[in-house]
Amino acid sequence: MVESIEAVHLAAVEALWTDSTPLPTDDESIWWEIWIRGEGEALVDTLKSAARVAGFSLSNERLYFPERTVVTANCTKRQISRSLRFVNSVAELRHAKVTAADFLDLSPRDQYQLTSDMLARVSMSDSPTAAACILDTGVTQGHPLLAPALKPSDCQSVREEWGSNDPHGHGTEMVGLSLYGNLVDVLATSGPIQLEHCLESVKIYNENDPNPPHLYGEVTIRGVQLAEQAAPHRHRAIGMAVTASDEEKGQPSTWSAAIDSLTSGYHDDKRRLLLISAGNTPDAHWHEHPSSCQSSSVQDPGQSWNALTVGASTQFASLPVERYPDWLLVASKGDVSPFSRTSSNWQRPWPLKPEIVVEGGNCAIDPVDGKGRTVDELSLLTTYRTPTVRAFSLSAMTSAATALAVRYAAILQARYPDFWPExxxxxxxxxxxxxDAMKKHFLPLNTREQKEKLLRYCGYGNPDFTRACWSATNHLTLVAQDSFQPYKKEESTYKTKAINYHNLPWPTAVLRDLRGTLVKLRVTLSYFIEPNPARRGWKGRYRYASHALRFEVQTPTETKEEFKRRVNSAAREEEEDENQGYQGDAADWELGPQLRHLGSIHSDWWEGTAAELANRNMIAVYPVVGWWRERHHLGRWNKQARYSLVVTIQTPSEEVDIYTPVQIQISSKVSVEIPIDGD
Known part of the structure; x- marks a missing residue:
């Protein structure tokens, strides 16, 4: 009898469900919007009593509409069904659109309870192999949400007298995001939380005792070294949102060069993955988006060639009208955040920065003065520096975006421990x-100039973490990690030495069967350069980088021998001044050789028919001039240059299996070094 009554009430929940998303399972905890017939606090009190009996509580917020009152609650479908036994005023149920404000408005007691419930779902390895390492204002190690992943020995400071704690709060906010992401997404679900990486914090900034500018590079290096000394065998994704107000407009600074030296392993041959925020736009100009982003240059040291510079984008595009009447969103959904700086006012040959943009929140225009204002509902939720006061805090801007990107990188390192930082x-x-929101500012995208403007506005766009992790049957990713010696000495002359050719094990039969079906090929080449930031006394204009690499892909009509001759010729042509005029194979590539070869990470994609792709089965990686060769007296001309090459093909149909045929072939050798003819 009891079971049959419960089934009736569960069926009643299903009947009241009007949301477009699927109804949760019986014991899945989500945030609900409960729409009550009528208006008045008496109706809410009746439901509050029923909720208490059913084992949950209502939030304090109320929305009033004609003949309707809306409240929210975090509970399961089964609990909602039990409350319906005592009330008959519920008109409909929806999945609540939860924001950071909903959690921040909770009482400290309720925040503590949510924290306890969340911790019961958390598990992690006893010996994680990867860490998110945050260089910032320190951390509150004792925060209950951080303690499972953050040992006291992994909390350090570049100056002992500062201590490793975080009176400012900014570091604790970043650390929380680098572990869990936006806590709204975690708290709004009830499933298990598997942590794949641990945390590290190094305090490199104290607003009451700031470092002198000439020490910024040294302080950054010292911070990284402290983390490495504490756990020398651990992989780490290092995140830093501390920037200087200087706008170098792409030119290397002492600080950015120090980071390039650190990441390239110039002194110790140890490569490191460092992610840096692009810096935030002035708040007085937020309302002028997107022009305010384009006129605000990425801050020092974000121009570092080797660091991954992170800007902010936003998916937050909803404001509660009752709380913000007549307010307008500044950025549309999917666009670059109003807070994000860009390299729009940089000139070639400086890198495209930021390379990626990640969620950093949005702001809204206050109707009183027309200025942009931060809004709780348009921010992310993270950990607060004083958990005895409250558990949660808001975070936004490029600091939040950088912390999220560090989290992605650390998880990738944990899942793929053999992958290099590059x-x-x-x-x-x-x-x-x-x-589309990013592209709309630069339409039509039919010239190199317009595409470069887009790249300098938002880099390559929003990273898709799922796509970064997995190959699917119709989405195949190949990764090659390789090295070669780019230069050689012949008598008294120093020249380009060799080209690496990678044979691609395409599923040729499958692709030819698809014939005219459109497919997409994407190639990304990543390597770290050694810096030489001197601005005077050089022969040639662009000798900051120790070396530069290029890639070319065999065209559908070329034989392998013809392709090698073309690449060989291109390498010879680029012997001097990085050959700004070389065009390469630009046909049907989105960016083309001239645009994709800025900086030290190069990505481009081609779309064509499957039959054409079947004949594009070789990629060449070759060097062009750098100071290793030009300043050969420094004794580094015979160094090895290592690189990572990522290649993806994608078909429109999930029914087409391109993964299995490649898996069968993948054990074969895919790389061979060929000397350059004519040297």
């Missing part, structure tokens, strides 16, 4: 795509 950087860029 490879993790490549996977994040390789998975990124522009949204």
């Amino acid at each position: 490879t993790i950087r490549a996977l994040l860029v390789h998975s990124a795509e522009w949204t």
